[in-house]
Amino acid sequence: MSETAAMQIDSKRATTATDVAERAGVSQSAVSRCFTPGASVSARMRAQVMQAADALGYRPNLIARSLITKRSGMIGVVVGNVAQQLYPGTLQALATRLQAEGYRILLFTAPPDGPADPALEQIIAYQVDALVLAAADLSSKLAEQCRAAGIPVVLYNRTVRGQTASSVTCTNHAAGIEIAALFAAGRHRRPAFIAFDPAASTSRDRERGFRAGCRAHGLPDPIVEVGASGDAGARRAITSLLSRPNRPDAVFCPFDQMAIVAMDVARYDFGLSIPNDVSIVGFDDAPPAAWPSYQLTTYAQPVAAMVDATAQLIVEQLADPQARLRQVQVPGHLVLRQSCRLPRSQEPTR
Amino acid sequence: MSETAAMQIDSKRATTATDVAERAGVSQSAVSRCFTPGASVSARMRAQVMQAADALGYRPNLIARSLITKRSGMIGVVVGNVAQQLYPGTLQALATRLQAEGYRILLFTAPPDGPADPALEQIIAYQVDALVLAAADLSSKLAEQCRAAGIPVVLYNRTVRGQTASSVTCTNHAAGIEIAALFAAGRHRRPAFIAFDPAASTSRDRERGFRAGCRAHGLPDPIVEVGASGDAGARRAITSLLSRPNRPDAVFCPFDQMAIVAMDVARYDFGLSIPNDVSIVGFDDAPPAAWPSYQLTTYAQPVAAMVDATAQLIVEQLADPQARLRQVQVPGHLVLRQSCRLPRSQEPTR
DNA sequence: ATTTTTTTTGCATGCGCATGCAAAAACATT
DNA sequence: AATGTTTTTGCATGCGCATGCAAAAAAAAT
Structure with a gap:
């Protein structure tokens, strides 16, 4: 019994x-x-x-092992909105890369509303070996607290004031300049920019580069509209831009999803032809950018290289906690498709 | 010193x-x-x-705590291709839901090539409290091994032969029937189906329902083409279908991404008009389905409800390890847009 | 065959915490 | 004031494993 x-x-x-x-x-x-x-x-x-x-x-039992070795083998990854933009691809790549490196991913999502730091307590309490912050609009406080707790932090696709963490971004500023040059070359006259969350370094850097580029190439200062909070915000912003008396003839959207919305609004709400009436350029080179219905000219983020750099930074900091913080910038490249008017001489590559 | x-x-x-x-x-x-x-x-x-x-x-230190309580508070989530289809949304929802429930997510991605079970060893070794398998094409061996190890498994968006795990799916079979009915109502004559991985229960169930529906509504048996392995496969399949002497006038794609590719091929490669020349229906109601350029008629998967059911199953099994395995089917619904011809009497809702 | 060197193995301990048990303290009852 | 009852606290232990140290075994050198 x-x-x-x-x-x-x-x-x-x-x-x-x-x-x-x-x-x-x-x-x-x-x-x-x-x-x-x-x-x-x-x-x-x-x-x-x-x-x-x-x-x-x-x-x-890896749990028991962690207790002794003081290494959990887990990397925390905080993502704002998994469902949007380049994060799915990034997450996939990051997971694959880190798994290959022998790490597991502990996934945290920031609550969609408010910049409330998510289960911050959890993150530290769970003894993650390192943390990747891939949420453009996440409070930078989290990064600082983790750093204070001795957890290496890598910011993905964003930076933060005051060098409290390593970061990996694309060459956002240079990209902005390049896009301004593209607009100038196509003989555009009235550039515009749709800003994302002004607190997001990514959006800010692209905007600053774009402004600088406009100035450098003899274009007027871009008209700026804020298009935060998803598709609805983007829709509002582009509608506002296209409703202006002398509407812009070249719009730079700091990520593809926004550009897609802009194209749809321009075509179906305003009956405009792209790129004849208005050129639209995006950022990221997300999958839909290549779809025949859009053929979006965009600045490709080198996701693979960025993920690689991220993994490398983590490994580096884990090997030597004293390692200096680094701000890595990976160069992207312009992908010319059909949504931006080109100078007569130039044919779209690819 | x-x-x-x-x-x-x-x-x-x-x-x-x-x-x-x-x-x-x-x-x-x-x-x-x-x-x-x-x-x-x-x-x-x-x-x-x-x-x-x-x-x-x-x-x-939650690691130390786990060692004693024998509860890690982590739920393993295995995803095939994070970047595709409905998984980003699902992952977001699942993460939010499980976090609210006090759990953390340990994310595993299956290697893109081959059905090799990923870090299976890792999963069991890490003492996850439960496992969610959200990869349509993942070997069912993993589920069995976990079950043998005493880890509750919930299959998301797929089932498996022999009741070795609980599962949550949409009403795939009924959906297939409903779509056949829709085709019949729109006076289509030549239905077709693009199969995904034939090993995936999800694709199979939809196909079986579709066949049954065709028979029930006096349509001929659907022409079936296999369109596995991503966009390229889908492109090949739809091209093959549309190249036939008497090409189909109604194509059911078992998920939206495939339908999008199909629409693009039909329009841009074959110069066909949708839905006049050919109707295309998708599955999932992923975001692009609603974009003006596509207006895809599709069968919406109730992601929120499915995630909810998943979370509930987990909690249930964790509370009582003896709890009976359950196969939950959540009803979805047809979203009528513009990509499928309707009977004259009917206007697209929504 | 003996000593020295190297390799292999077991013993003991502790990582950080939760938890059963008994002692101590606080409170309630007569 | 003395007893019984409940609550609060500390002590000791162990979760499953890795690891320093010393004993044992094997290999190499004399």
Whole structure:
């Protein structure tokens, strides 16, 4: 009776290193060593242990291991809105990369409303080895607190004032300049920019570059409209722009989703032809940019390279906690498609 | 000298419950109790401890806690291709929901190539409390192994033979029937279906429903083409379909991305008009389906409800490991837009 | 065959915390 | 004031594993 009960409990219990040791007739530490790469074990012992381990279906408990090694093997990734823009691709790439590196991803999403730091407590309490902040509009407080707690932080696609964390971004400023040059080359006269959250460094840098580029190429200062909070905001902004008495003939949208909305509004609400009546340029080179219905000219973010840099920064900081913080900028490139008028001489590449 | 070194080490070390106890002049267990909801602590002690904890910036180490409670508070989520289709939205919703429930998400992505089970070892070793499998084309072996290891598994948007796990899907079969009915009502004559991975239950169920519906409504058996492996496969499949001598006049694509590709090919490669020359219906109601350029008629998957059901199943199984496995089917609904011809009498709703 | 060197193994300990148990303290009852 | 009752607290222990240290075994050198 009670024996049966005990056996049931036993069968529920996960098999531990001690169980394996017992069955193999060796010590628990021997088992541990067999599962620790680079430990000193004889071939015979290893075979013996492995056989017992297989028979019992043993897997080392990584939680227990973390407790000792002080490495959880988990990287926290905080994403604002997973569903938008380039984050799905980034997440995929990041996950693949970090998994290859032997890390697991602990995913946190920021609540859609308000910049409230998400389960901040959780993040620190969970002993993540490092943190990737991939939310353009997330409070920078989180980064600081983690840093104070000794957790390396890498900002993805954003920067923060005061060098409290490493960051990886695209060459946002240069991109803005380049796009202004493109507009100038296509003989546009009235540039415009739809700003995202003004607190987001990414949007700010692109805007600043764009302004500088306009000035440098003899264009007037761009008309700026704010198009925050998703498609609705973008719709409002582009509508406002196109309703102006002398409407812009070249609109730079700081990410593709916004540009897509802009194209749809221009075409279907205003009956405009792109790029004849108005040119629209996006940012990111998200998948829909290449769809035949849009053929969006856009500035491609080098996601693979950015993810790579992110992983590298993490590994670097983990290896040496004293490592200097770095702001990595990865160059992107313009992808010419059909949504922006070009100088006569130039054919769209690709 | 060595004192300084020692202090540095100390300052690196995270503060533990024992540190707090020392400072507050109480026992470590008292500290533990203060951070354990529902434990017996006097108000005075709590205040005393909390003050010390604040001063030291103490946070309980969840890893250590897990070791004792045998609950990691983590839910493993395995996703095939994060970047595609409805997964971003799902992931967002799931993360939000599970976070609200007090769980963290440990994210695993299946390698894009081959059905190789990803870091399976990792998943079990990491003591996740439960596992959500949201990869339509992932081997079902993983589910079985986890179940054997005593980890509750919930299949999201797919099922598996032999009741080895709970699952949450949309009413795929009924949806197939409904779409056949829609085609019949619109006086289509030559239905077609583009199959996804034939191993994926989701694609199979939709196809079976569609076939049944065609039969029931006096339509011929659908022409079936396989369009696996992403956009390229879809492109090949739809091209093949539209190249046929008597090409189909109604194509059902088992998810929106495929339908989008189909629309683009039909329009731009074949110069066809949608829905006059050919009707196209998708599945999921992903964001692009609503974009003006597509106006895709599609069967909406009730993501919120499905995520809800998933969370509920998990909570249920965690509360009672003996709980019966359940196959939950959440009803979706047809969203009529412009990509499918309707009977004269009917105007597109919405 | 003996000593020295190297490798392999077991023992003991502790990571940070939760929890059963018994002692102590606070409170309620007669 | 003394007893019984409830609450609060500390002590001790262990979760599953890695790791320093010393004993044991194997290999190399004399």
